[in-house]
Amino acid sequence: MVLTHAPQIRALAQDLLDRHGRDPLNLLQILVEVQEVCHCVPPAAQDVLGPALFGSDRLRLPALLRFYSFLSETYQGEYVILLSDNITDQMLGSRALGDHLCSRLGVKPGRVRADGRVSVNYTSCTGMCDQGPAALINGLAVTRLTRERMDRITELINARKPLPLWPREYFAVAENLRRSDALLRHPVPPGAALRACLGRGAEATLQELYRSDLRGRGGAGFKTAIKWDTARKVPARGRFILCNADEGEPGTFKDRLLLQRYADLVIEGMTLAGFVVGAREGILYVRGEYRFLREHLEGVLERRRVQGLLGEGLLGSSFGFDVRLHWGAGAYICGMETAMIESMEGKRGIPRKRFPLPVEAGYRGEPSIVNNVETFAAAAHIGLHGGQRFARHGTPDSTGTKLFCVSGDCERPGIYEYPWGVSCREVLRDCGARNPQYLQVSGPSGSTVPAREFDRRLALEDLPTVGTVMVFGPDRDLFAMTRNFARFFRHESCGLCTPCRVGTTLLADLVDKFEAGLGSPSDLKEIRHLAAVLTTMSHCGLGQTAACHLTDALDKFPRAFEARMQHDTFEPAFSLDEALAEARALTGRDDPDAHL
Ligand SMILES: Cc1cc2nc3c(=O)[nH]c(=O)nc-3n(C[C@H](O)[C@H](O)[C@H](O)COP(=O)(O)O)c2cc1C
Numbered sequence: 001m002v003l004t005h006a007p008q009i010r011a012l013a014q015d016l017l018d019r020h021g022r023d024p025l026n027l028l029q030i031l032v033e034v035q036e037v038c039h040c041v042p043p044a045a046q047d048v049l050g051p052a053l054f055g056s057d058r059l060r061l062p063a064l065l066r067f068y069s070f071l072s073e074t075y076q077g078e079y080v081i082l083l084s085d086n087i088t089d090q091m092l093g094s095r096a097l098g099d100h101l102c103s104r105l106g107v108k109p110g111r112v113r114a115d116g117r118v119s120v121n122y123t124s125c126t127g128m129c130d131q132g133p134a135a136l137i138n139g140l141a142v143t144r145l146t147r148e149r150m151d152r153i154t155e156l157i158n159a160r161k162p163l164p165l166w167p168r169e170y171f172a173v174a175e176n177l178r179r180s181d182a183l184l185r186h187p188v189p190p191g192a193a194l195r196a197c198l199g200r201g202a203e204a205t206l207q208e209l210y211r212s213d214l215r216g217r218g219g220a221g222f223k224t225a226i227k228w229d230t231a232r233k234v235p236a237r238g239r240f241i242l243c244n245a246d247e248g249e250p251g252t253f254k255d256r257l258l259l260q261r262y263a264d265l266v267i268e269g270m271t272l273a274g275f276v277v278g279a280r281e282g283i284l285y286v287r288g289e290y291r292f293l294r295e296h297l298e299g300v301l302e303r304r305r306v307q308g309l310l311g312e313g314l315l316g317s318s319f320g321f322d323v324r325l326h327w328g329a330g331a332y333i334c335g336m337e338t339a340m341i342e343s344m345e346g347k348r349g350i351p352r353k354r355f356p357l358p359v360e361a362g363y364r365g366e367p368s369i370v371n372n373v374e375t376f377a378a379a380a381h382i383g384l385h386g387g388q389r390f391a392r393h394g395t396p397d398s399t400g401t402k403l404f405c406v407s408g409d410c411e412r413p414g415i416y417e418y419p420w421g422v423s424c425r426e427v428l429r430d431c432g433a434r435n436p437q438y439l440q441v442s443g444p445s446g447s448t449v450p451a452r453e454f455d456r457r458l459a460l461e462d463l464p465t466v467g468t469v470m471v472f473g474p475d476r477d478l479f480a481m482t483r484n485f486a487r488f489f490r491h492e493s494c495g496l497c498t499p500c501r502v503g504t505t506l507l508a509d510l511v512d513k514f515e516a517g518l519g520s521p522s523d524l525k526e527i528r529h530l531a532a533v534l535t536t537m538s539h540c541g542l543g544q545t546a547a548c549h550l551t552d553a554l555d556k557f558p559r560a561f562e563a564r565m566q567h568d569t570f571e572p573a574f575s576l577d578e579a580l581a582e583a584r585a586l587t588g589r590d591d592p593d594a595h596l
């Protein structure tokens, strides 16, 4: 039942304020709960929350609502449908299915039906690329959509059937673990790694981590031991362990599996980190798209408290540590670590200045470890078995094993664990890819790998990756991917700095122009120029990698662009140089990020 009456909404807002200690840092969590119950954050709720949390600063609340895709100021209907718009969903026919659903429901995309019953919209990747086309319905993942399923969903909505009465199989999220290796093959019993580390001591546990040479699994590959070592040495009143489960890179869904089946291992890794650096509190930041995991994760945390694996005096020691969940609300940039910390503090997920680093001043200004879900799982493994055993796998610069999310044109999409250094060819063979034309490794911000490069290795030394391998068959049009990625970055740019805000928009427009067969040689030059500006002048990793897919496409598939050129008379109406000149004129400074 959706809450629509103002007095009840005000009472809900008051109740949430009390439950969250009237702390502005909890604002995002309060808004997520209001949105879930009201399918928007209505004025009645804003009138209570704004003054209670920000006093006269009334603009902060609407700014937040506009920043997060899953929050809205206006009512979204009794049934809110968000169709996953990743390229792999599109390859499975999601756009045609979306059109079919809209016509059956009698609703236009992006609008609420006149009777207020339903809205249909598109969202970035929902992390179900191995079982798409997918959608979120009232925040819950729905997988393997077909025309028949869409017809049945239309009937259920028109009959106003509550979601709990819908067929359960619609909401089934398959684990799809296709290959396990050193990390996942042998289960670690809850508490075993923690017991081993408490016995060994914090310093010796850190030395095991050094010995393992574990590097972060979230993309950048930073050495985990150095991060933990730095955080423990910074003088502080408190320290925090932050687990990054934002998993927003399209094509990535390994953390989903880890939280679904191996949540104990992940939380145990966070607990060990707390023991090593001297933190008492951990926060697991989970992307809103994984709302279906909420009850499961809360259950695991509660069970661990009962088992003496969270809380005070863990396993009879003097060490105390607990973990709570924090829910994201649909913003890819919140996977970037300082944006995530801002979001955890109830603000818009805008990346901070580079320094101080989170290990020096992170959450609440205190030293904070940010690690990926898989990094914590690997740390727990190292905590139990020691660093040497871990370092036996992989390559010299990329030790251990890695989870790879395989999707696209193959018979067996899913999650594959291999030692780092596995070749693309081997992955393609195992997943049943037939005659693939190219791969996209590490998502839109990663690399395009044509068939002639399939012997390259997935490892930090060659093809670094967060673990994403999208397979494109012989009949795929490169431009469909390029357009999808360019629009993704345009949508997800947080807008803070000019090179990224303007550059991603101009690139998306240029891709559209080529797609329409209207490209020109000067457009090609403009793409190169914009790519260089984005890569070198953007404030954070999003902008710095937003053009990689385009420069890769230009370098490796130049004919695809040539085939879509018309003549040389079309010029962009607006260039990034003009935008930067305008920014300089406005601020009076040479630095294009002068407003930062
Ligand atoms: C735009 C952007 C999105 C990111 N998304 C994620 C993410 O979803 N999960 C993640 O662990 N790291 C993500 N990162 C990397 C984090 O900033 C950070 O490096 C990572 O969480 C550190 O953990 P690790 O050392 O265990 O890899 C992202 C970075 C950028 C620039």
Ligand code: SF4
Binding pocket: 333, 351, 492, 493, 494, 495, 496, 497, 498, 500, 501, 538, 539, 540, 541, 542, 543, 544
């Ligand atoms: S590079 Fe893009 S996402 Fe990063 S701060 Fe600048 S505008 Fe925001």
